[in-house]
Amino acid sequence: MEQISGKLKPTRVRYGMLALIFVNVAINYLDRANLSVAAPALSKDLNLSTVELGLIFSAFGWAYAALQIPGGLLADRIGPRVLxxxxxxxxxxxxxxxxxxxxxxxxxxxxxxxxxxxxxSYPINNRVVTSWFPDNERASAIAMYVSGQFIGLAFLAPVLGTVQVYFGWKGLFIGTGLVGVVWGIIWYFLYRDPVDHPRVNTAELDYIEKGGGVIRAKTSTKAQATVWNWANLKQIFSNRTLWGVYIGQFSMNATLYFFLTWFPTYLVKYRGMGFIKTGYLSSIPFLAACAGLLISGFLSDKYVRQGTSVSVARKTPIIIGLLLSISIIGANYTDEPAMIIFFMSLAFFGIGMALISWVFVSILSPKNLIGLTGGVFNLMGNLASIVVPIVVGYLVKGGDFKPALIFIAAFGLIGACSYIFLVGKIERPMTALADSSEGKLVS
Structure with missing residues (x-):
């Protein structure tokens, strides 16, 4: 193995694992957003009203949000490779x-x-990044894998629009589903946890662990049996700082799910743009969100390495991003396609900046409760995937989309206020284990 000055040079296997997560996220969001691309034609063929379409948009969120805590349980108990x-x-x-x-x-x-x-999926993502990356690289790693949702949709939105035109919405669903089946098999053969990977060396493992990475994420049988004690749940739900993060996550997801559900319909039905044109134009806000996410992640890690407090380095980009997302309301005051896309892109750029928020799960959760904390965090945030599509469906049933954009913009202010006034000093709590015999929380 290669050595420098008598010391073993750390391998960089973690970046390969990050690339796999990136593809997972791209496929994940492709299968969330394909309905939004199909919606204008599908709703016509199936004779769906805006209210019914809103309910269908929300159906994903009902199951996804409700199962976040069980999903966190599975992420803590079953290895990422199989799950x-x-x-x-x-x-x-x-x-x-x-x-x-x-x-x-x-x-x-x-x-x-x-x-x-x-x-x-996202509790698994968080477990993988927490296992493979030290603290001072984690926001960048999160930014990289979360960017998969934007890069994938940005570059594939025109492709999906073209598939829709030539093969119809039926071909769109069949094609995107087939991609995921094939990739699931590839993932199984390529992914390993840090201590199990054949190409990682001890120098990289030491670098990750000394930097705060949890390379041995598997807990003991006793710990697994007690992670889901009510005392641990109480700890997660009674923390004011976490509640501030939960509210912020709901707020940024409100805008995110507008783009994942109603945005193409807004451009086609309410702004009179064609399917193929919409595919190209709708990719621009996703690219803007990706840029915001990457800028935020790398700057946040840079400030941490330079000695800036974790609170300032992690919270500032999120607050700025949430305030920028309010600009979506500007689309109500123009009929120019270029300006509509500008305001949408600026708002989504802001949401991209804010989406490094997953870093708080790694920072704030006890090390043995990462899956649980991630599950609760994603549950609270993804309640927006239920609320927003339904409310927008009701707000636009009269043919006017302006109230819907005001509704979305309000969450930018709510989220920023939550991070400013509720989220205090950021620090990792002590590891907590619930004693199964006494039901008490011990450190």
Missing amino acids: YAVCLITWSLATMGQGFVRGFASLFSLRLATGTFEAP
Whole structure:
């Protein structure tokens, strides 16, 4: 092995694992957003009202949000290699099934199934990054894998729009589902945890562990049995700082799920743009969000390395991003396509900046409760995936989209205020284990 000055040079296997997570996230969001691309034609073919369409948009969120805590349990107890492969293949099969639906009930049910099987994905992502990356690289790593949702959709949105035109919405669902099935098999053969990977050396393992990475994420049998004690749940739900982060996550997801659900319909039905043109124009805000995310992640880590307090380095980009997201309301005051896309892109750039928020799960959770904390965090944030599509469906049923954009913009202010006034000093708590015999929390 290569050595420098008598010392073993650390390998960089962690970046390969990050690349795998990036692809997982891209496919994950492709299967969330394909319905939004199909919606204008699908709603016409199936004779769906805006209220029914809003309910179908929300169906994914009902299952996904409800199963975040169980998903965190699975992430803590089952290795990412097996669990992610199973999730990828099952949610992709549910996606393929959407190409054969004939009405509201069957489509709603399959969207529920997609949300169910995707539920463990982000707790797994967080576990992988917490295992493979030290603290001073973690925001950058999170920014890189979360960017998969934006880069994938930005570059594939025109492709999806073209598939929609030539193969219809049925072909769109079947094709995107097939991609996920194939990748699930590839993931299983390529991914390993740090201590199990054949190409990682001890120098890289030491670098990760000394920097705060949890390379031995597997807990003992006794710890696994007690992680889900009520005392641990109480600890997670009673922390004011975490509540500030939860509210902030709900707020940024409100805008995110507008783009993942109603945005293409807004451009086609309410702004009169064609399917292919919409595919290209809708990619611009996703690229802007990706830019915001990467800038935020790398700057945040840079400030941490320079000695800036964790609170300032992690919170500042999120607060600025949430305030920028309010600019979505500007689209209400112009009819120019270029200006509409500008305001949408600026708002989504802000949300991209704010989406490094997953770093707080790694920072604030006790080391043995990372899956639980990640599950609760994603549960609270993804309640927006239920609320926003339904409320927007009701707000636009009269044919006016302006109230819906005001509704979305309000969450930017709410989220910024939450980080300013509720989220205090950022620090990792002591490891907590619940004693199963006495039901007490001990450190």
